[in-house]
Amino acid sequence: METCDVAVVGAGLAGLQVSRLLAERGYRVALIDRKASIDQSIHTTGIFVRRTLEDFSLPADCLGPPVRHVRLYSPARRSLDLWSSHDEFRVGRMDRLYQRFLNRCICAGVEWMPSSQFIEYTRLRQGIIVRLQQRARSRLLRTKYLVGADGANSRVAAALGLDRNREWIVGVEEVLESVPLDGPPIFHCFLDPQIAPGYLAWAVHDGEQVHIGVGGYAARFDPVRELKQFRASIRDLFDFSTAQFVERRGGRIPVGGVLRRIANQDGLLIGDAAGAVSPLTAGGLDPCMRLSTFAAETIATYLETGNETELASYSGDLFRARFVSRLCMRRAIATVESRALVELGCAFFRLPIFYWIAWHVFFGRGSFPNLRPLTAREPLVS
16 A cells, blocks of 8 residues: 555645645655646636735746736726736736646655545544545555645545535636737726626736636526626627637635634645635635645644644634635625626725725735745745
8 A cells, every 4th residue: 555644635726835845845745636637627717916926936937927907897897997016917827837836746756646536534543544536446545644625615625524615606717819919918807796796707818818707606697608798798808800719717716715624633625625715806826825835834743743733723713813804795795786786886996995995905915814924935836
């Protein structure tokens, strides 16, 4: 039977990061994913915010040009422009970025186990036995600790008896290339409960790629149909005559805030599995990086000491206290179904105080809290 110190289930950004950090500390890490290839079925839009770009060193060739301009649209398509003097967003080329992360993991000694589905685990006196399904055969892996990085509907969370996401929106987007850009890169955001109930529709053009998407509560819309109609409705903004289709992405986005119970003596959760997504903006890349970094430190300390009290700081209750206002705003947004009410709200954004609030939502540096001081930019990949 194969053995390792830590078994990480899920090779998204969270799983890749925690695997590398632990391997670089000298731990034997197995990275498990049901996909055959790291760049298959990517779900995230991949929009990195300024705080992440400043605190973590990401490879420039895996990022699109910077975006400083946001244009916000009401249901009646009245627009409001928001500008920043900083490079606020960069859209990741996620297939390339994931491959770079994986290469770094392998160089650090991580065992890559693709085409492997997590089935269950059993605690024995000698450790944990994880059962995987690889095509037509089962595979057993002995480990000391288990990490769930397997998305919003986490099988690992269920197996560990930890909390699970109960509130999410669904999103779908298309990525296009060879679409002309007239002017600087721009992030178009559309607030319309008919197109995107409880969230927004977006079109990000950074000069190289266009990401067009819709998101909202699944019970209130058909995302694929709305995406098609939304794309047709913005032909006055983009010339799609030369567009080349790259891929379509989609998936669940948890918006209920960080879950309360996300760790126990057998394992812990990171990324979407832990609900580490902003309840208000549904941004998850910055929380993913920060929580995964903290998770690696927590796991290392726990394995070194064997003291379960070391896991107490890895508690969703501690994190949720920082997001009370965003959770309240999420509850309020979820109830709004009237286009007229949203139109009125967008009109308020033109007033100075509300304009500042809108500016702060898009450009503010509030995100997942730093769980330890960052004295220098974290080296994620070289």
